Amino acid sequence: MSLPPDPSQDPAQPSGEDLFVCIDHVGVAVPDLDAAIAFYASAFGMETVHRETNEEQGVEEAMVAVAGTEQRIQLLAPLTPDSTIAKFLDRSGPGLQQIAYRVVDVEHTAQVLRERGLRLLYDQPRRGTAGSRVNFVHPKDAGGVLVELVQPTAG
Template sequence: MSVLLLDHVAIATPDLDAGAAPYEALGLKVEGPDEEVGTQGVRVRAYQVGDTLIELLTPTRPDSPIAVFLDKRGAGLHHTAYRVADLDAEMARLKLGGARFLQEAPVPGRAGTRVAFLHPKWGQGTLIELVEHPHGGGHD
């Protein structure tokens, strides 16, 4: 296993503009246009902080995981995400060690990434995402 880097921290919010206010007050700049990730039912607004992003997530449909999260817990920290070079290999390695995933195979993520989520029960109550960037790269 290689050393993992923090890829992003995701914050659930019912409204991107209201959710963005604290980060913009801190002087953070939006990283590209908002992006819809249809497979996850979310719209994402990202802010670059060094080599890491703060991603604000808002639901695009009432049955999305973010909508369910907001209904149960309200706005706030949703998950942490870690960059991996080979998502398939990392999933296989973790499964051998007993890790539980929310899906059996990677799914499309923001900006052309492939992602997989580990079950929060495995993560001691924290949702953990693994992110593979195209061509092994990171953020622009």
């Protein structure tokens, strides 16, 4: 039995380093943001490091930090009953909603992924948390996982 060729040995096969810097955060859909913040603080000792309302995305959100690290969990609550997060909660209930990868250039990464046959939700990046630029890979093209691409603001 022969093994398939190792893609790391083939320069024509791009590696993950070509696209992603790191996992930026994991998004969790919640029906009540204040209750979720209180739970993550009391149960897990996590501190809220950022909170905002993103009208364009239809969410109120908070970034909570894993103690002593730069790792974040993004808590997402719907602003309206017809928002994407509200629909997710109706369909799936509270829980893991997305994984977000940090990228250097969201437009470049989106282009590469499109060339690899993946669908992105937006033609152009949109505003994300704290002014970041974001786009999403369609979950049907990523094994059922909503993948967010995050280009943080400079500085």
